[in-house]
Amino acid sequence: MPEVKIPLARHDITEEDIARAVEALKSPFLTRGPMLYEFEKTIARYVGTQHAIAASSGTAALHMSLLALGVGPGDIVITTPLSFIASSNVIMHAGAVPVFVDVEPFTYQIDPAQVEKKIQELRAAGERPKAILAVDLFGYIADWSELRHIAEQYHLVLIEDSCEALGSYFDFVGTRHMAGSFGDVGVFGFFPNKQVVTGEGGMLVTDSDEVNHLARMLKNHGAHPDNRWDEYEVLGYNYHLTETSAALGISQMRRIETIVQRRAEISAMYDQRLLLCKDVVLPIVLPFLRISRFVYVIQLSEYFISADRNNLERYMLEEHGVLTRKYFPCIHLSPFYRRTFGYKPGTFPIAEGFSDRSIALPFFHGITEEQIDYVVDALHKGIRFIRGAS
Numbered sequence: 001m002p003e004v005k006i007p008l009a010r011h012d013i014t015e016e017d018i019a020r021a022v023e024a025l026k027s028p029f030l031t032r033g034p035m036l037y038e039f040e041k042t043i044a045r046y047v048g049t050q051h052a053i054a055a056s057s058g059t060a061a062l063h064m065s066l067l068a069l070g071v072g073p074g075d076i077v078i079t080t081p082l083s084f085i086a087s088s089n090v091i092m093h094a095g096a097v098p099v100f101v102d103v104e105p106f107t108y109q110i111d112p113a114q115v116e117k118k119i120q121e122l123r124a125a126g127e128r129p130k131a132i133l134a135v136d137l138f139g140y141i142a143d144w145s146e147l148r149h150i151a152e153q154y155h156l157v158l159i160e161d162s163c164e165a166l167g168s169y170f171d172f173v174g175t176r177h178m179a180g181s182f183g184d185v186g187v188f189g190f191f192p193n194k195q196v197v198t199g200e201g202g203m204l205v206t207d208s209d210e211v212n213h214l215a216r217m218l219k220n221h222g223a224h225p226d227n228r229w230d231e232y233e234v235l236g237y238n239y240h241l242t243e244t245s246a247a248l249g250i251s252q253m254r255r256i257e258t259i260v261q262r263r264a265e266i267s268a269m270y271d272q273r274l275l276l277c278k279d280v281v282l283p284i285v286l287p288f289l290r291i292s293r294f295v296y297v298i299q300l301s302e303y304f305i306s307a308d309r310n311n312l313e314r315y316m317l318e319e320h321g322v323l324t325r326k327y328f329p330c331i332h333l334s335p336f337y338r339r340t341f342g343y344k345p346g347t348f349p350i351a352e353g354f355s356d357r358s359i360a361l362p363f364f365h366g367i368t369e370e371q372i373d374y375v376v377d378a379l380h381k382g383i384r385f386i387r388g389a390s
């Protein structure tokens, strides 16, 4: 293994975070205690939803969101192929069937026009899809007004995978609409590369009392929330978040605006240095959207192919110790989905085109300006290298 000089991501834990976690460890509760409820309340208040239900991971929260909305065996859920694989795996966990549609050019979020086309195709074949699971990819926000419109017209439920977008919002004439608040259910994740990190952890947010009730049972082995005497109402799971994790979450939510701002500063430093480079396409900026950036992903220009991108990734690591990553490999082309559904390359040209040429650069709270200069220099050298090779 070549030596990694600059990692792709690194979590930022402060002394204050550590103090809160220690406090949790010294308290009478290691799990299901007061920190959990405070963390839930903090997120609900921040996102502006009635309820927030903590879970052991973003994936667990997504799984519960499907079950709580009544998605079950054989149901069809329309989703995006350009995401972290968990957003589709959870559909399989629920026994449902993920049906992918392509993303929009330019924003790379799920394309509502493709969603509607797919629903019409399915209906013509006698199928009634049950849900749309859309992702706020990279901290952008999917086109939720269109998705809502489609969901109402065809009676589908809406799940918002906002695991990458805690802190993003749309500004509609002075009113903030937070990522996570657009679907019937929204979900956040707190894995170490996210904006707020608890090790493992997730949160489901909703305005629905019924979803809240069901999710609280699902995360606790199926036990009725009001009943401490072992009445197990549904088939439940153990999806609890520990008190130490909740304590980390609470502590970081106190500085969420600083976290989002720092991420914007790092993006701006990359933007400045790469603006004039004709070989790369930078992440876009959208009006009225405050992006809580999850990753800094550039695309190589159309002149390049996926083999060039792979060579660039290898070159930057082997020659300069800079870790980068494909973001994301398309879900439908991963071995499991190919094997299960027979997907082939060329099915979703926009998602695949992006996936083939995209590369995430090192992006984390503590990255220094010198490190960014170093990464950009390695990138320029890498591009010269692949130009020479192709």
Ligand SMILES: *Cc1c(COP(=O)(O)O)cnc(C)c1O
Residues within 6 Å of the ligand: 057, 058, 059, 060, 083, 084, 086, 087, 135, 161, 163, 164, 189, 190, 191, 200, 201, 202
């Ligand atoms: C991080 C992430 C998740 C959840 O991940 P966990 O590691 O289970 O918390 C889900 N969907 C997307 C799009 C993600 O980026």
